[in-house]
């Protein structure tokens with residue numbers, strides 16, 4: 216197998232004092248291959264955003280990162296701080312969860328997209344402006360020539376998210392990270408923005424790390440899925456395997472709660488309980504309190520990621536026992 | 541845009557009217573008889589009566605009010621009781637000095653305060669930030685006349701670097717004369733502007749769009765000046781307006797200590813001599829500037845923030 220484009224190894228994100236750290240991401244490890252579309256799923260608060268922000272080292276100032284994030288073989292976490300701007304935007308583009316606040320309110324959207332190009336590529340101004348229009352067209356902005364001089368305040372959330380995507384794609388990055396690009400939008404707009412993401416995926420050959428808490432979305436878009444729970448990666452498999460043979464009880468619960476067309480159930484299934492806040496589980500498996508298959512061992516020791524098949528890993532003691540049996 | 545300015549200008553008219561009315565009332569309830577103040581305690585009753593008649597002080601109050609407004613609209617401020625010079629001349633002679641002092645000290649204050657604030661904001665809780673904290677604490681707590689006196693004693697009297705009083709003649713001499721008074725006001729203003737800049741920049745640097753700028757690959761300098769300071773200019777422009785007004789009022793003390801001509805000086809002298817027409821005109825002048833600065837600030841807002849432009 217060729218070297219993956221992005222290889223995250225044992226990433227930990229800590230807040231709080233070094234003597235009493237609050238760990239919100241525990242030994243996160245997964246990869247994204249060149250041109251591959253990977254979904255990162257999990258309920259809100261499971262550490263998806265912190266993981267994504269770590270890749271570009273855009274976590275809040277108070278956060279401390281450890282582990283390795285290999286991009287094209289280079290460890291981004293070991294890079295001198297002043298070298299990060301060359302990676303951001305050029306190699307890796309990012310779309311954020313908050314379309315309403317992620318654009319500068321006092322700059323036109325054209326100027327903001329143009330800046331993304333300007334920072335990494337030299338070209339005549341006229342050509343750059345043409346590229347801005349092309350990008351706006353790519354993300355499905357109607358009448359781009361007229362709207363390029365508008366301010367973010369003149370756009371809806373869905374349109375702003377398209378502008379964000381244009382910024383992220385401005386330099387044709389090899390990896391696009393989209394952190395819940397549709398969560399803050401209305402349902403109908405969600406579908407449109409998602410269609411735009413699919414379109415971008417098909418037209419350009421960037422790899423995409425798509426973060427979402429919606430399994431329905433990843434099923435449509437992604438080739439592989441990484442499931443996170445309470446700051447841990449608990450399962451990692453290709454889409455087909457994950458949907459047909461989920462191995463972690465959390466993934467199984469998530470899948471049961473996805474509505475299907477042939478659904479005859481009166482009420483949707485919901486995993487009982489809620490995600491424990493970061494730092495409250497210091498020992499054992501963080502999912503055990505909500506787990507239908509829990510064993511005594513789960514309270515003592517965090518299960519390691521165990522290979523379940525080709526490109527399929529899961530971290531669960533019960534599953535590990537079944538595999539042995 | 542032009543419509544917005546006109547609209548704002550229209551807004552200023554009632555304020556101006558209110559100020560005139562307040563000045564009128566204040567002048568009428570101030571203790572002391574203007575005629576007595578003007579002619580002195582030795583004046584004979586006939587002269588006093590004549591004076592009252594000439595100044596219209598015997599008319600009924602509503603009529604006096606209308607005369608007063610009419611004079612104000614025509615910018616006819618009468619003559620000084622003391623020197624008999626037209627008040628308009630006195631104002632014209634003194635106003636440029638106050639405007640010059642205000643401009644120089646506000647510019648100095650901004651040039652000191654804004655970079656200091658940005659520097660501190662980007663080095664939060666480190667020595668530059670603490671230095672700003674101490675500097676602004678001193679700036680906030682020192683009264684202007686006291687700082688003026690200290691600077692005068694140290695730099696003019698003891699070191700002899702600057703002239704002791706007056707406004708000088710010609711550009712360079714004028715500049716030499718104005719540096720120390722302007723510095724006095726600039727130090728106070730820069731303490732305020734530095735603090736305000738630090739707070740606004742810190743607030744803006746935590747915004748999501750600043751993270752977007754970083755995600756595009758913008759370097760820190762660009763992030764701070766292009767995205768940070770530009771957005772921080774919104775609260776800062778209010779601060780600049782406040783600074784200008786505070787400098788105007790501070791100029792009263794500074795003009796007095798440095799013995800410079802100016803509206804503040806004129807007003808203080810007029811008050812001590814009960815020179816009513818001059819007091820009246822001086823107060824109106826200050827009020828007029830407050831309104832003007834606010835008006836200009838409102839227009840500046842619109843330039844800085846497209847959101848306001850879109851709404852109007």
Ligand SMILES: Nc1ncnc2c1ncn2[C@@H]1O[C@H](COP(=O)(O)OP(=O)(O)O)[C@@H](O)[C@H]1O
Pocket residue numbers: 230239257258259260261262263264265266275277492493
């Ligand atoms: N600045 C911060 N300080 C302390 N904890 C934080 C901070 N930001 C986020 N967290 C915590 O990190 C955890 C993961 O957050 P996040 O990555 O945003 O989750 P997700 O994106 O999966 O919803 C949450 O428990 C959250 O409370």
Ligand SMILES: [Mg+2]
Pocket residue numbers: 263264265312394395
């Ligand atoms: Mg998130």
